[in-house]
Amino acid sequence: MSVKTIKVDYLARVEGEGAIEVVVRNGVVQAARFKIFEPPRFFEAFLRGRMFTEAPDLTARICGICPVAYQMSAVHAMENALGIAVKGPLRELRRLLYCGEWIESHSLHITMLHAPDFLGYEGAFDMARDHADAVERGLALKKVGNEILSLLGGREIHPINVQVGGFYRTPRRRELAVLAERLKWARDAALETISWVAGFDFPDKERDYELVALRHADEYPMNEGRVVSSRGLDIAVDEYDDHFEEFQVERSTALHARIKKRGAYLVGPLARYSSSFDRLSPLAQAAAREAGLAPTCTNPYKSIVVRAVEVLYACDEALRIIDAYEEPDRPSVAVEPRAGTGCAATEAPRGLLYHRYELSSDGTIATARIVPPTSQNQTSIEDDLSSYIGDSLGLADGALRRLCEQTVRNYDPCISCSTHVVRIAPDRG
Numbered sequence: 001m002s003v004k005t006i007k008v009d010y011l012a013r014v015e016g017e018g019a020i021e022v023v024v025r026n027g028v029v030q031a032a033r034f035k036i037f038e039p040p041r042f043f044e045a046f047l048r049g050r051m052f053t054e055a056p057d058l059t060a061r062i063c064g065i066c067p068v069a070y071q072m073s074a075v076h077a078m079e080n081a082l083g084i085a086v087k088g089p090l091r092e093l094r095r096l097l098y099c100g101e102w103i104e105s106h107s108l109h110i111t112m113l114h115a116p117d118f119l120g121y122e123g124a125f126d127m128a129r130d131h132a133d134a135v136e137r138g139l140a141l142k143k144v145g146n147e148i149l150s151l152l153g154g155r156e157i158h159p160i161n162v163q164v165g166g167f168y169r170t171p172r173r174r175e176l177a178v179l180a181e182r183l184k185w186a187r188d189a190a191l192e193t194i195s196w197v198a199g200f201d202f203p204d205k206e207r208d209y210e211l212v213a214l215r216h217a218d219e220y221p222m223n224e225g226r227v228v229s230s231r232g233l234d235i236a237v238d239e240y241d242d243h244f245e246e247f248q249v250e251r252s253t254a255l256h257a258r259i260k261k262r263g264a265y266l267v268g269p270l271a272r273y274s275s276s277f278d279r280l281s282p283l284a285q286a287a288a289r290e291a292g293l294a295p296t297c298t299n300p301y302k303s304i305v306v307r308a309v310e311v312l313y314a315c316d317e318a319l320r321i322i323d324a325y326e327e328p329d330r331p332s333v334a335v336e337p338r339a340g341t342g343c344a345a346t347e348a349p350r351g352l353l354y355h356r357y358e359l360s361s362d363g364t365i366a367t368a369r370i371v372p373p374t375s376q377n378q379t380s381i382e383d384d385l386s387s388y389i390g391d392s393l394g395l396a397d398g399a400l401r402r403l404c405e406q407t408v409r410n411y412d413p414c415i416s417c418s419t420h421v422v423r424i425a426p427d428r429g
Contacts, residue, residue: 003023003025004023005022005023006020006021006022006023006397006401006404007019007020007022007401008020008021008401008404011405011409011415012405013112013114013116013405013409014113014408014409014412014413015413015415015416016038016413016414016417016418016419017038017415018035018037018038019034019035019037020033020035020408021033022385022386022389022404024390027390027393028390029385029386029389029390032382032383032385032386033382034382034385034408035251035252036378036418037253038253038415038416038419039253039419040419041062043058043059043061043062043368043370046058047059047357048365048366051364052078052082052164052337052357052359052364053163053164053335053363055074055075055078055357055368056071056075056162057071057162059074059355059370060158060162061158062370062417063416064158065104065105065108065414066101066105066348066350067158068097068098068100068101068149068153068159069098069101069346070355070370070417071162072094072097072162072222072223072344072346073345073346073348073354074344074355074357075163075164075165076223076224076344076346077342077355077356077357078164078357079164079342079344080343080344081341081342081358082335082337082338082340082342083340084165084333084335086165086166086333089170089325089326090166090167090170090328090331090332090333091223092321092324092325093152093170093171093321093325094162095219096148096318097148097149097152097153097159098222098223098347099145099314099315099317099318099321100145100146100148100149100152100314100318101145102145102314103141103142103145103311103315103318104141104142104143104144104145104146104149105145106269106307106310106311106314107141107142107145107193107311108138108142109304109349110197110304110307110308110311111124111134111135111137111138111139111141111142112124112138112139113409113412114304114409114410114412115127115131115200117402117405117406117409118197118202118304119131137189137193138193140186140189141189141190141193141311144182144186144315145314147179147182148179151176151179152167152171154168154169163332165332165333165334165335166331166332166333167331168332169331170327170331172327173325173327176325179318179322180322180323183318183322184319186315187283187315187316187319190312190315191287191312193311194290194291194308195290197291197304197308198290198305198308200304202299202301202302203299203301203388205300205301205388206298207298207300207387208298209265209266209270209271209298209380210229210230210231210262210263210265210266211229211230211266211267211270211271211274211298212227212228212229212230212233212265212266212267212271212352212376213227213228213267213272213274213347213351213352214227214345214347214352215276215279216279220272220276220279220281220313220317221279222346222347223346223347224346225347227239227240227352229275230271230275233259237345237354238343240345240354240356242260243260244257244259244354245257245260246371253419254372254374254378254415254418255371255375257371257375257376257378257379258379264383265380266351266377266380267376268303268350268351268373268377268411269306269307269310269349269351270297270298270306271352272310274296274298277295277296278295281316283316284309284312284313284316287312288305288306288309291305291308291309293305293306293309300384300407301406301410303412304410307349337359337361337363338359338361339360340358341356341357341358341359342356342359343356343357348372348373350372350374350377350411350413350414350417351373351376351377352376353371353372354371355368355369355371356369357369372414372417372418373414373417374411374413374414374417374418375418377411377413378418381407381413384407384410385407388403388407389403
């Protein structure tokens with residue numbers, strides 16, 4: 001019997017600390033393990049006892065790349081518990097803020113973290129020597145996204161201008177007009193990025209995932225929608241716990257997730273795109289087709305193209321919002337504390353993000369639950385490794401390790417976001 005183990009002790013070009021172990025026996029992959037060993041961060045625990053008004057600022061600290069996702073899920077869940085709805089210009093500004101996050105997060109991943117895999121470089125700095133224009137374009141796109149976060153959120157990282165009920169301050173039309181000029185450039189740059197990444201060589205790999213994402217009646221999903229899947233699931237967000245469950249595995253400090261009685265599923269750009277292609281702007285749809293994408297995409301290696309399409313869409317959508325913007329009378333709606341339970345799901349750059357809170361009558365948080373996208377994707381990542389690596393066992397060891405890393409980086413995993421459990425050995429006396 002021949003046994004071969006492919007190990008990557010520390011994943012590069014991902015956010016957080018993780019490892020890979022693939023065990024091959026007699027030329028067949030027997031086990032594939034995506035190990036998350038970053039220490040738990042206990043956000044759910046230290047939210048307990050804090051006022052509901054603190055949730056947006058606290059949850060934004062979960063991630064420096066996608067803080068808006070955590071803020072938006074938190075404020076929507078709180079508003080659900082408190083029985084209020086934010087509409088009109090305030091709702092549109094929240095969507096604009098989310099556009100900024102998609103632009104900056106996707107642009108960082110596409111250019112600095114993922115593209116080197118396709119072009120044969122160890123990292124973005126090596127790649128920049130031969131592809132300086134592409135790297136400069138990607139960083140400039142990221143800067144445009146950060147400018148949206150800075151204007152609407154108060155700063156680029158861990159925004160502080162979001163509150164339950166709206167914002168602390170809303171922008172004037174003239175401030176958004178400055179953003180619009182930058183976004184027009186960004187829209188053209190996003191089209192160039194799609195053409196660039198569409199020219200990469202992609203492994204011919206597809207799987208029959210159960211794709212899970214929000215779907216909205218009128219919009220490409222960001223802040224709102226029903227939870228749908230490619231196998232017929234169609235539920236309101238408050239039914240999430242009836243259909244999904246988390247569970248712990250020894251190799252991960254992040255909980256795994258599954259659809260009850262069905263198993264693993266995939267969240268993220270492939271799921272959003274495939275469930276809501278018809279909600280993309282005409283420009284984004286045309287660009288996707290020109291890049292060779294069908295309305296459904298289940299090749300995880302092509303997720304880099306889908307992300308580029310979403311950058312284009314976010315630029316287009318941001319310009320639409322700015323063009324129609326009317327300054328609101330007030331930056332927020334009135335909010336009064338009360339006992340209640342509220343939940344919400346939004347679409348982080350990496351996929352569906354679910355929050356659930358129970359509030360006491362004085363507005364303090366009694367319980368908090370956060371289900372990040374990377375934790376939900378862990379089983380699908382391992383299944384990809386099992387499915388795809390076996391066809392490439394003839395590669396040299398170094399090339400095989402790089403393919404394993406690339407397979408994980410398809411997901412743009414945010415490991416730091418996902419860690420929120422700890423193993424406790426029982427005292428058996």
